[in-house]
Amino acid sequence: MAGIIHLAATPTDALGNSLYETRDPRTFAIIGAEFEVHETLGRGFREAGMEAPPAAEFAERQISFQRDVEPPILYKGRQLPTVFRAGFAGYGKAILEIKALPRLPPIEEAQIINYMKATGLVFGLLLGLGPKSLEYRRFINSKSV
Numbered sequence: 001m002a003g004i005i006h007l008a009a010t011p012t013d014a015l016g017n018s019l020y021e022t023r024d025p026r027t028f029a030i031i032g033a034e035f036e037v038h039e040t041l042g043r044g045f046r047e048a049g050m051e052a053p054p055a056a057e058f059a060e061r062q063i064s065f066q067r068d069v070e071p072p073i074l075y076k077g078r079q080l081p082t083v084f085r086a087g088f089a090g091y092g093k094a095i096l097e098i099k100a101l102p103r104l105p106p107i108e109e110a111q112i113i114n115y116m117k118a119t120g121l122v123f124g125l126l127l128g129l130g131p132k133s134l135e136y137r138r139f140i141n142s143k144s145v
Helices: 019-023 025-041 052-060 106-119
Strands: 004-007 065-069 072-075 078-083 086-090 094-099 123-128 135-141
Touching (some): 025 052, 025 094, 052 065, 094 106
16 A cells, blocks of 8 residues: 655665755755755754744745645545645645754654645655754655655
8 A cells, every 4th residue: 555655864876876866856955955054053943933044045045935834634535624734835745844853753753744644745854953963854645646
């Protein structure tokens, strides 16, 4: 049965080059922008204060994104009269969740997986700004691909 595929590590080719850059340039661009924000500002900010810097970096890099999106919730092919609020959506196909936690716990992974299932979005990025270096998880909704 198809479902959500979790890719925690960055896949590389035989020479160690990131496959995201060539196979998934959108994910590569978003993660690169988040690395820049994390490197520039560091850690320790609250989540509420960490939406403006990525938005500025996305705009500077010409990454297609929307802030404070409310994708529709789908249940058995029907759109429900309720929505949830996501901090960012990228390229009209991705949900981005930015967390200011010391590490990304499984409950955060479950949340983004459920968002993807309910909305039909193609991929999701869970980004952790709390650790010393940026932590991220990438998910693919194989039912949408």
